[in-house]
Amino acid sequence: MKGRIHSLESFGTVDGPGVRYVVFLQGCPMRCAYCHNPDTWSTKGGTEMEASYIIEQYERNKGFYANGGGLTVTGGEPLLQVDFLIELFTLAKEKGIHTCIDTSGITYKPDNAAYIEKLDKLMTLTDLVMLDIKHIDPQKHIELTEQPNDGILAFTKYLDAKNVPVWIRHVVVPTLTDDEKYLFELGYFIGQLGNLKALDVLPYHDMAKPKYEKLGMDYKLKHIPAMEKSAIVDKKAVILEGIKKRRAEMQNA
Numbered sequence: 001m002k003g004r005i006h007s008l009e010s011f012g013t014v015d016g017p018g019v020r021y022v023v024f025l026q027g028c029p030m031r032c033a034y035c036h037n038p039d040t041w042s043t044k045g046g047t048e049m050e051a052s053y054i055i056e057q058y059e060r061n062k063g064f065y066a067n068g069g070g071l072t073v074t075g076g077e078p079l080l081q082v083d084f085l086i087e088l089f090t091l092a093k094e095k096g097i098h099t100c101i102d103t104s105g106i107t108y109k110p111d112n113a114a115y116i117e118k119l120d121k122l123m124t125l126t127d128l129v130m131l132d133i134k135h136i137d138p139q140k141h142i143e144l145t146e147q148p149n150d151g152i153l154a155f156t157k158y159l160d161a162k163n164v165p166v167w168i169r170h171v172v173v174p175t176l177t178d179d180e181k182y183l184f185e186l187g188y189f190i191g192q193l194g195n196l197k198a199l200d201v202l203p204y205h206d207m208a209k210p211k212y213e214k215l216g217m218d219y220k221l222k223h224i225p226a227m228e229k230s231a232i233v234d235k236k237a238v239i240l241e242g243i244k245k246r247r248a249e250m251q252n253a
């Protein structure tokens, strides 16, 4: 079947372990203020491509990915096209390709049985999920992304229950997501996860600004300067404290 694809990248180095073939899927219901890819938001744009075509493209360069790399789907929000991902990852697993989904988790609806059935199937084909938690506080999450975070946090627990390995990512934006109270709470939340394999804490940068100008879109964070890379160490330490506290409590329970 065909998926709606924004673009393909044959040499991704920040989208999972090793070198990755990266598929950017079109469409995203989130509106993160710092999004680098606002051109992926519309579900109507992009180009339709067969899953088999993408695997063929992967195979043409498979030497790149041989050393611990693989295939990553990102976006946009890849889980909007769950049927397509099932087909793509089925073909990938037939070839022994490592599969990764880079997602915000926003599509997760625990009471939608048909969707959960598909998700269950997809998770059997998925080696790694990279999950962005944008803000742990419900109200601040809405202010930052225009969407609630309850489904995202439920998705995090779903992945744990399914024992799917997860890397959690969090972007620290000065004045918006750098409050240590919330960073600690984030750590405390993810500290309960048995499937947590890595924590990636990234400093906000404003490199997307020219893209917004080119698209004639308003860049909401124009007043916020990029974060000093060195400052991220202290912020990550606060999240790690939260993880430690939760794990200690669970051990003593």
Ligand code: SF4
Pocket (backbone or CB within 6 Å): 028, 029, 030, 031, 032, 034, 035, 036, 037, 038, 040, 075, 076, 077, 104
């Ligand atoms: S979830 Fe990703 S693609 Fe969607 S708006 Fe946020 S940063 Fe952009």
